[in-house]
Amino acid sequence: xxxxxxxxxxxGSALAELWGCTFIDTDVEFQGDYxxxxxxxxxxxxxxxxxxxxxxxxxxxxxxxxxVAVGGGAVASDQVRTALARVPTVWLxxxxxxxxxxxxxxxxxxxxxxNVRGQLHDMLKQRAVVYQQLADLHVSTDGxxxxxxxxxxxxxxxxx
Numbered sequence: 001x002x003x004x005x006x007x008x009x010x011x012g013s014a015l016a017e018l019w020g021c022t023f024i025d026t027d028v029e030f031q032g033d034y035x036x037x038x039x040x041x042x043x044x045x046x047x048x049x050x051x052x053x054x055x056x057x058x059x060x061x062x063x064x065x066x067x068v069a070v071g072g073g074a075v076a077s078d079q080v081r082t083a084l085a086r087v088p089t090v091w092l093x094x095x096x097x098x099x100x101x102x103x104x105x106x107x108x109x110x111x112x113x114x115n116v117r118g119q120l121h122d123m124l125k126q127r128a129v130v131y132q133q134l135a136d137l138h139v140s141t142d143g144x145x146x147x148x149x150x151x152x153x154x155x156x157x158x159x160x
Contacts, residue, residue: 001070001084001131002092003124005101007141007149008069011092014150016067024060025069026053038071050077058083072123075130084134090153091135093128095142 002008009025016023027038034041034052041049054077060068061083068087074080132138137156141149 001072001075001089001134002141003072003094003127006072006092006094007146008072008092010146011141011149011153012067012069014146015153018150018154019067022063022066023069024063024066026057026060026071026074027069029060030056030071053077054079061087072127075127075134081130081134088136088157089134090137090139090156091131092149093131093138093140093142094124095140 009027012025013023030041030053031037033056036044038049038053041052050073053071053074057068057070057074057077057080060066061070061080070080070084075084137153139149139152
């Protein structure tokens with residue numbers, strides 16, 4: 001789990017490949033189930049999106065022997081938090097600079113978009129509290145390669 005730009009899809013798919021198991025990206029599952037991207041669903045009706053996201057995440061976390069990338073906002077759901085508490089959970093933490101760069105928010109933006117980086121900063125700060133509570137392992141991704149991050153998580157998982 002982690003905020004946008006943390007590397008959930010990249011790291012999750014690499015771990016699944018390393019361990020020879022299935023990778024589930026809940027954003028991709030959502031799109032397959034509902035025929036629209038997460039971004040489209042949020043714009044269309046955020047409350048409906050969150051209810052559907054919860055169902056997709058809880059279902060995905062129940063599949064044994066998988067690595068699951070959970071959308072960053074899904075942790076707002078009590079049912080998702082309960083499901084995450086039942087499985088080994090890694091928090092991929094990303095700072096504002098790397099998150100902005102990875103999500104395409106590092107360049108100049110028209111004023112009409114508002115303070116997007118400020119909103120991202122606030123979101124990172126708010127969600128960090130929940131991520132910290134849920135995580136069995138906390139990994140900072142700032143300035144690190146996917147290979148370094150995967151190696152850290154794999155070593156943690158292999159430890160007795």
